[in-house]
Amino acid sequence: MMDSNDLIVIGAGPGGYVAAIRAAQLGMKVALVEKEEMLGGTCLRVGCIPSKALLESSEKYAEAKHGLAAHGVKVGALELDLAAMLKRKDAVVKGLGSGIDALMKKWKIARLRGVGRFVAADASGVTVAVEGTAGGASGGGGAANATQELRAKKAIVATGSKVAMIPGLEVDGERVGTSTEALSWPSVPRRLIVIGAGAIGLEMGSVWARLGAEVTVLELLDRILPGMDGEIAADAKKILERQGLKFRLGVKVKRTARDAANQAEAIVEIALPDGGSEVLRAERVLVAIGRAPCTDLLGLDAVGITLERGRIPVDERFATRVPSIHAIGDVIRGPMLAHKAEEEGIACAEWIAGRHGHVNYDAIPSVVYTTPEVAGVGKTEEELVAAKVPYKKGLFQFRGNGRARAANTIEGRVKVLAHAETDRLLGVHLFGPHASELVAEAAVAINFHASAEDLARCCHAHPTLSEAVKEAAMAVSGSAIHA
Ligand code: NAI
Numbered sequence: 001m002m003d004s005n006d007l008i009v010i011g012a013g014p015g016g017y018v019a020a021i022r023a024a025q026l027g028m029k030v031a032l033v034e035k036e037e038m039l040g041g042t043c044l045r046v047g048c049i050p051s052k053a054l055l056e057s058s059e060k061y062a063e064a065k066h067g068l069a070a071h072g073v074k075v076g077a078l079e080l081d082l083a084a085m086l087k088r089k090d091a092v093v094k095g096l097g098s099g100i101d102a103l104m105k106k107w108k109i110a111r112l113r114g115v116g117r118f119v120a121a122d123a124s125g126v127t128v129a130v131e132g133t134a135g136g137a138s139g140g141g142g143a144a145n146a147t148q149e150l151r152a153k154k155a156i157v158a159t160g161s162k163v164a165m166i167p168g169l170e171v172d173g174e175r176v177g178t179s180t181e182a183l184s185w186p187s188v189p190r191r192l193i194v195i196g197a198g199a200i201g202l203e204m205g206s207v208w209a210r211l212g213a214e215v216t217v218l219e220l221l222d223r224i225l226p227g228m229d230g231e232i233a234a235d236a237k238k239i240l241e242r243q244g245l246k247f248r249l250g251v252k253v254k255r256t257a258r259d260a261a262n263q264a265e266a267i268v269e270i271a272l273p274d275g276g277s278e279v280l281r282a283e284r285v286l287v288a289i290g291r292a293p294c295t296d297l298l299g300l301d302a303v304g305i306t307l308e309r310g311r312i313p314v315d316e317r318f319a320t321r322v323p324s325i326h327a328i329g330d331v332i333r334g335p336m337l338a339h340k341a342e343e344e345g346i347a348c349a350e351w352i353a354g355r356h357g358h359v360n361y362d363a364i365p366s367v368v369y370t371t372p373e374v375a376g377v378g379k380t381e382e383e384l385v386a387a388k389v390p391y392k393k394g395l396f397q398f399r400g401n402g403r404a405r406a407a408n409t410i411e412g413r414v415k416v417l418a419h420a421e422t423d424r425l426l427g428v429h430l431f432g433p434h435a436s437e438l439v440a441e442a443a444v445a446i447n448f449h450a451s452a453e454d455l456a457r458c459c460h461a462h463p464t465l466s467e468a469v470k471e472a473a474m475a476v477s478g479s480a481i482h483a
Helices: 014-025 041-046 048-067 082-106 199-210 230-242 338-352 381-386 402-407 435-447 452-456 466-475
Strands: 005-010 030-034 110-113 115-122 125-132 146-157 161-163 191-195 214-219 246-249 252-258 266-271 277-282 284-287 291-293 325-327 366-368 373-378 391-397 413-419 425-432
Touching (some): 005 014, 014 041, 014 082, 014 338, 030 146, 041 082, 048 199, 110 125, 115 146, 146 338, 191 266, 191 277, 199 230, 199 366, 230 246, 230 373, 230 425, 366 435, 381 391, 381 413, 381 425, 391 466, 425 435, 435 452, 435 466, 452 466
Parallel strands (some): 005 030, 146 325
Antiparallel strands (some): 115 125, 391 413, 413 425
16 A cells, blocks of 8 residues: 555546646645556547647648638649658647656656556545556556555546447447547548537548548537537538538438448448438548546445436535545536536645635637637527527627738637626627637636626727627627628
8 A cells, every 4th residue: 555645636637637736736645547658638649639730730731722822822732741740740749748747747746557446435535446557656667467555535536538339330440430540540531421510520520621531420410519509500510511521410320330341441321310221331430429428447336426327426516425536527517628627627626625616617618620610608599598598699700800801711700698688798609710719718708707898898909800709799789890
């Protein structure tokens, strides 16, 4: 049994490693348990970061192909070096991974390599068994498959999520794969079928469409990007279609498998809304139908924690029904987003240290990194209608913004939703250039309980894209200048 810790964090994704750092900053002795060699979780290894690296590179390729001529820049024969693109992506991931290692050393967080499992929990704390390769603070070395027991006053579960599956989907990792495989395909598929029009489907679909694949996105619902504002998502669909993505909405995928007769292809059987079915074929199939919490290896039964709808129930301080065990991120309620997990990691560490942690769930932005980007924060228009909240709406098109015109990125618009009586900002949704960055000011404004007028009266630099957000806020009271 290792020396007693103040805190054991299980899972070193953006929720877990951030919680570990915050706890160390607050004076706790922290051990961080992670089964993978690289810290950073799905987000860094096979999620947010590598996908953004490929989105950035493929966007440069697409721009050189279609976008630079309008700026008077002529490009000669354009060639794709996919191997170099993938190598750059891997280097970005590796660099950030080393950065997290350095942060662990800086904050003297003991890193243990292996699968963490609860053995016991009582009033004095928790015991966690770590099965696998026991590493030191550097993460290396140690005996393979050694089991070590750790004791701590508190534990935080931050084990994240894995790709959700449904019966009938045969994922072989080659013809039919998940986002993990889609980040490393060594050649551009001629035809790609994406199952699911959520963030992963649209982002990875965009990458491969830009690089030359014929991409069809199959979606169960009658719209794309469920959860995002419907009007903005409908705008996004039109522009993505213009970029070459094909959508088939209202189709349920029943079965996928590698084609037994032609190993170079996969088949996808879909159920049509009229009750019929159809078989589609493609060189690659990407399954992106959501994610499921990783809770099965934690030994939750041993400490008496039962899941509710697949997630670990927690109170507002992130404590489970066992007071010494907390949980954050994708394993608890709420959206499965890296930045939500980070906020919860910080707040949870602060509660454990006796401080007052806080996460404002009304101000968590969500972003889909297509071109243009889709982003939103606060309530969607559908949510306000469903809750019968009276609201006013201001819209502003990027084509009325000087900076967007100068950059030739005029597609998209900003929508501001404010309470009809109090003018309080309720939601901001946008589709357009750098929407991922622009949504931050809306999140700040919502956090500070600003009104649409507060946002409208803030001076924004000219010419910037952020003026479109200001103008949409002005449009709430019918006073937009450039519309
Ligand atoms: P998602 O839940 O966002 O979208 C999955 C889509 O698949 C939904 O539209 C759903 O209706 C559809 N679907 C489900 N079953 C189907 C079936 N049998 N046939 C056809 N369509 C079906 O899930 P996604 O895109 O896999 O992302 C997983 C998680 O990761 C989400 O929580 C997402 O928010 C997060 N994520 C966030 C990103 C971002 O913030 N940019 C990027 C990537 C992932």
